[in-house]
Amino acid sequence: MDKASTARIELxxxxxxxxxxxxxxxxxxxxxxxxxxxxxxxGESLAAEPGARAAQRFGPxxxxxxxxxxxxxxxxxxxxxxxxxxGAPVEPHVGRFYPRGMLxxxxxxxxxxxxPFRVVDTSSEALFADLNHPLSVCPVALEATLIGIDPQxxxxxxxxxxxxxxxxxxxxxxxxxxAWRDTDFLAGEPFAREDSRDDAVFYGEPRLVNHLDATALxxxxxxxxxxxxxxxxxxxxxxxxxxxxxxxxxxxxxxxLGMNREELACNPRLAERVVQDINSRPVLPFDxxxxxxxxxxxxxxxxxxxxxVFREAARVLRPGSAFVLTFSERWFPPKVVRIxxxxxxxxxMGLVLHYFRQAGGFRQLxxxxxxxxDRPAEDKYAVTLAFSDPVYAVWGxxxxxxxxxxx
Numbered sequence: 440m441d442k443a444s445t446a447r448i449e450l451x452x453x454x455x456x457x458x459x460x461x462x463x464x465x466x467x468x469x470x471x472x473x474x475x476x477x478x479x480x481x482g483e484s485l486a487a488e489p490g491a492r493a494a495q496r497f498g499p500x501x502x503x504x505x506x507x508x509x510x511x512x513x514x515x516x517x518x519x520x521x522x523x524x525x526g527a528p529v530e531p532h533v534g535r536f537y538p539r540g541m542l543x544x545x546x547x548x549x550x551x552x553x554x555p556f557r558v559v560d561t562s563s564e565a566l567f568a569d570l571n572h573p574l575s576v577c578p579v580a581l582e583a584t585l586i587g588i589d590p591q592x593x594x595x596x597x598x599x600x601x602x603x604x605x606x607x608x609x610x611x612x613x614x615x616x617x618a619w620r621d622t623d624f625l626a627g628e629p630f631a632r633e634d635s636r637d638d639a640v641f642y643g644e645p646r647l648v649n650h651l652d653a654t655a656l657x658x659x660x661x662x663x664x665x666x667x668x669x670x671x672x673x674x675x676x677x678x679x680x681x682x683x684x685x686x687x688x689x690x691x692x693x694x695x696l697g698m699n700r701e702e703l704a705c706n707p708r709l710a711e712r713v714v715q716d717i718n719s720r721p722v723l724p725f726d727x728x729x730x731x732x733x734x735x736x737x738x739x740x741x742x743x744x745x746x747x748v749f750r751e752a753a754r755v756l757r758p759g760s761a762f763v764l765t766f767s768e769r770w771f772p773p774k775v776v777r778i779x780x781x782x783x784x785x786x787x788m789g790l791v792l793h794y795f796r797q798a799g800g801f802r803q804l805x806x807x808x809x810x811x812x813d814r815p816a817e818d819k820y821a822v823t824l825a826f827s828d829p830v831y832a833v834w835g836x837x838x839x840x841x842x843x844x845x846x
Contacts, residue, residue: 445469446487447586450606454579456615459792459804463611466811469589470600478502478603481583494582499575503607506575510547511559512568518543519566529781531558531566534622536613536783542568555613555783573612581606614788614806624778624790630743634773638716641774642698647680647705650737651767652818654827658809659683659765662832663734666761667691671731674755676748677717677738680705694730696723721747727842728757735764739791740779741771746797753800756837762801763834764791784831791833800842801835808832 448470452463472487479501484493499505520541521528531537539545539552547570548556560567583602616622634641649656664685667673671691675682678695680702694711695703703712713724721744733752742748752762768784782790788806795801812827814820 444588444590446472446588448602449584449586450602451582451584452579452606452611453582454574454577454611456577457618458796459615459806461611461614461805462807463606464807464809465606466586466809467600467602467605468811468813470602475600475602477583478581481581481602485583485585487585487588489585489587491585492582494580496578496580498578502579502581502603503572503574506571510570512542512545512570513565514542514545514568515565518545530627531561532623532626533558533561533620534617535624536573536786539570545570554609559617572607573615574607577612577615610783610785610808610810613783613785614792616789616793621796622789622793624793627777629778630776632743632774632776638698638718638774641771645680645699645701645705647702649681650769651828651830652820653815654812655767655830656683658812658827658830659736659832660685662765662807662830663763664688666732666763666834668731672729674723674725674730674733674752675706675709676733676735676752677741678703678706678709682706682708682734683736684708694725717748717751718743721751723748723751723755725755727754729755731757731760733760733762735762737766737770739764739766739794740775740787743776745794749794749798750800750842753798753837753842756842758837758839760837761834762795762837763832765830765832766791767828767830769828784829788831788833795833795835800838800840802838804833804835806831806833 447468450465450467454461479495479497481493481495485491519531520543523529523538523541529537536555536557539548539554539556540550542548557569558566559569660683663683667685667688669688669690673691673693675693675695678697682693682695684691692710693708694713695706695709696713696715697703698714698716700714703709703714733756756762778790779787785808792804792806795804809830814824814827
């Protein structure tokens with residue numbers, strides 16, 4: 440490989456938190472295999488040819504800075520700026536993350552600092568802010584895959600990228616709950632919405648549009664393909680005109696439950712169509728253990744009674760089957776629940792994991808994130824957005840024990 444050439448690489452970071460496993464995938468282009476900094480021995484182990492892979496495990500404090508108690512600060516009320524850049528007032532809650540720029544007089548912070556800190560405890564007189572990296576206490580594994588090489592005539596300037604920082608920056612670790620208590624996601628009115636009218640009014644008109652770009656939807660379809668087998672019975676929960684299922688898996692019997700009859704009628708994958716508002720009646724009209732897979736695509740952010748819906752998903756699933764939810768960073772503002780808008784994208788995976796735990800009936804909880812793919816050139820946002828919509832996924836498997844619901 441010529442030293443002026445650059446590589447396209449996928450970095451896959453895997454780690455575990457209490458009760459869940461996580462995979463955070465980041466795609467990088469224009470990586471210089473000679474100059475950029477690979478963590479550990481990954482750079483030496485990765486062959487300079489497409490398809491090459493290298494992996495390494497890192498102990499706590501080896502890939503990100505180690506956890507030190509001096510990075511946990513007692514913050515007085517006057518040191519916490521309740522507004523971030525002129526936004527709505529913020530009340531700190533235990534387990535949640537906030538930008539460090541909201542802190543005043545704390546070493547290692549400045550007003551424009553977007554790096555996260557975590558509230559680990561509160562009292563009537565102070566909060567305790569943990570400035571350590573969210574992964575600082577976790578063993579992690581990192582795999583690098585060389586996807587392709589892009590020759591260049593010559594190298595001019597450029598930067599020396601730290602790939603460990605690239606893959607761990609601004610997100611990974613934030614989906615994990617504290618080891619000693621649940622995150623305080625549900626304080627106040629977490630499920631309040633801008634438009635409080637009956638959902639049937641808002642969803643009365645069909646919207647035959649995709650909410651993610653084509654690359655992101657391809658990744659969603661590929662993710663679903665991991666769980667699908669020919670002949671499965673599938674529930675597409677909060678369905679619309681496209682179920683985003685792989686085309687090469689035959690014999691699926693797909694039931695779509697959604698809000699708009701016309702949207703469901705336009706969906707060619709559906710064998711059965713059910714119109715129901717599960718916010719007003721979170722009871723699924725299906726028998727116990729009726730499905731081999733339940734999917735929910737870019738819709739969990741609209742649930743106002745999510746724990747009840749998750750319990751129902753467990754009830755209608757066969758033991759060992761998966762409930763898989765995917766989402767991104769776009770939504771209908773009038774109908775998204777308030778808590779969703781207050782959270783960092785990686786925290787939203789933690790919120791969905793919280794729903795799973797509160798509902799019960801699931802095991803082997805997992806989250807996965809995917810960022811950094813190129814946006815399709817023909818996409819209408821390609822001029823202003825270089826990267827494809829990120830994809831976040833959370834899933835769990837139905838426990839072997841019987842699950843009872845409100846059905």
